[in-house]
Amino acid sequence: MTSPAGPPGTPPHAVPPDTSxxxxxxxxxxxxxxxxxxxxxxxxxxxxxxxxxxxxxxxxxxxxxxxxxxxxxxxxxxxxxxxxxxxxxxxxxxxxxxxxxxxxxxxxxxxxxxxxxxxxxxxxxxxxxxxxxxxxxxxxxxxxxxxxxxxxxxxxxxxxxxxxxxxxxxxxxxxxxxxxxxxxxxxxxxxxxxxxxxxxxxxxxxxSFAWTRTSFGPPAVGLGADLVGTSLVETGVVDEDKYVEAVRSLATSHGANRYFAHRRENTTKLHRLAVETGLQIVRPDLPLELIARRGPVGRTVLSFPSTVVHTLPLALSGTGVRVAVCDIDPAWLTATASPRAQGFLTGVTSTARDVQRVRREGAAG
CATH class of the missing domain: 3.40.50 (Rossmann fold)
Known part of the structure; x- marks a missing residue:
């Protein structure tokens, strides 16, 4: 099997291993x-x-x-x-x-x-x-x-x-x-x-994503914005119609051109997003932290509350890329969403470091 391009970047260790x-x-x-x-x-x-x-x-x-x-x-x-x-x-x-x-x-x-x-x-x-x-x-x-x-x-x-x-x-x-x-x-x-x-x-x-930063990049940074997808619809937390409208609103407000799909997003929803928002749907072949570090990447990366609001600022440290997060409006939640959903998602956003908050402009709700 051919190895993917890019150095693995593993450091030498002076102490030999003594454990399995x-x-x-x-x-x-x-x-x-x-x-x-x-x-x-x-x-x-x-x-x-x-x-x-x-x-x-x-x-x-x-x-x-x-x-x-x-x-x-x-x-x-x-x-x-x-x-x-x-x-x-x-x-x-x-x-x-x-x-x-x-x-x-x-x-x-x-x-x-x-x-x-x-x-x-x-x-x-x-x-x-x-x-x-x-x-x-x-x-x-x-x-x-x-x-x-x-x-x-x-x-x-x-x-x-x-x-x-x-x-x-x-x-x-x-x-x-x-x-x-x-x-x-x-x-x-x-x-x-x-x-x-x-x-x-x-x-x-x-x-701190030391291996990622050593092995990839720095990336070429464009002038536009990229939007990161989430599987909150697939897990039954967020209503699909309201999610699609929120994505459309964010893309319009911030000039986003690409939508990086979460690996668990289904193809039917992604097709709908492409048709209704005009975004280019990208299905990454590696975790987003590596994709973004390898580049090219937009000057702004927009996300809903998810892991990437914590990881991307570390992986993209020193590149000048801004990571921004849009909160989940309580009105977007499904009737069957866990009672803990809103509190957990708010906590994901509020504890994130080195990210900016964006308004939920024009989102359905």
Whole structure:
């Protein structure tokens, strides 16, 4: 397989590795953040890291993961691709295949503590060194739930539970205990998110996108604006009609020409956006932080509340690009949206550093 262009940028380490590290990722952003963590981790040799990709089913995520896997290989990491969702027998096969690796690992790195797959796998490991790398704004929710001792369930599910949730509850509780420091167990949180009041004993390490800035760019910066898409419609939080109108309004007000689609946005909605807003729809083949750093990129990047309002200012540091965020109007929320939705989305925006706020001009509501 041909490696993608661009240097991987991995630094030398004076201290040889003395641990075996196993990392579990389910999205391209999680794999990017494993690369970022390995780049700055003291004394770590990337060749001691084995990355297990618990492959998702959607084509966009799979394509981006394959591109990111090539960068990981270039740093010396070993890659193991598991078709973890490839049929009813796949989960059992995956767990059985990974059990020996889990028992041997001294350090386990995870990208999504909310993942049922990851929670199940954590019950099989004897590792005393656990690292949680960023999975976007979910990191903030993870810390909050850990502090309050509540189940590790994503905010947009709104506390809803069914028979599967009840059956899985013991594994979720076990995972939460393992992700709490104690009994000789070290837990590190590698994050660029604003974290306040992390549980006692958790080591918080700063994530500044050093690998990304070393490996890509600086980008060519244009005069116009780019708009970043969100999957809030797909997750049932925001009404599609109001979202399309909000995008149209922002594009008109700020002279945006391109719309960078989230990897989970469906093609029907994207086609509608193209027709009704005139925006060029771009489906990135890498996480947006790398796309923007590689360039070209607009002088202004517009976003709704999402992970990128925290990550892009770091990835684009020193380039002169302005990141701006438009809040979600409460009137855009669906009738079935979680009661926690507005508060969480407002918190995403209010805690973002080095971003500007833009008005919700002309949006439906």
């Amino acid at each position: 590290t196993l990392a579990f990722v389910e999205s391209p952003v999680q794999l990017l953040n494993v690369l970022e963590w390995a780049y700055v981790a003291p004394g770590l040799d990337a060749s001691s890291v084995t990355v297990v990709v618990l492959s998702p089913t959607d084509p966009m995520s799979r394509g981006q993961l394959r591109r990111m896997a090539e960068y990981a290989r270039q740093t010396g990491m070993a890659l193991r691709w598991e078709e973890a969702r490839g049929g009813s027998a796949a989960p059992l096969h995956t767990v059985r295949a990974l059990a020996p690796l889990l028992r041997a690992a001294r350090r386990v790195v995870i990208g999504d503590p909310f993942s049922r797959y990851v929670q199940l796998l954590l019950t099989l490991t004897r590792a005393r060194d656990l690292v949680v790398v960023d999975d976007g704004t979910a990191t903030m929710e993870f810390v909050d739930l850990l502090v309050r001792g509540q189940p590790l369930v994503r905010w947009h599910r709104g506390g809803r539970s069914g028979p599967r949730d009840l059956a899985f509850a013991p594994f979720s509780s076990s995972a939460r205990r393992r992700l709490t420091p104690g009994e000789g167990r070290r837990v590190e949180l590698f994050t660029c998110m604003p974290i306040e009041g992390a549980p006692a004993g958790i080591t918080v390490a700063t994530h």
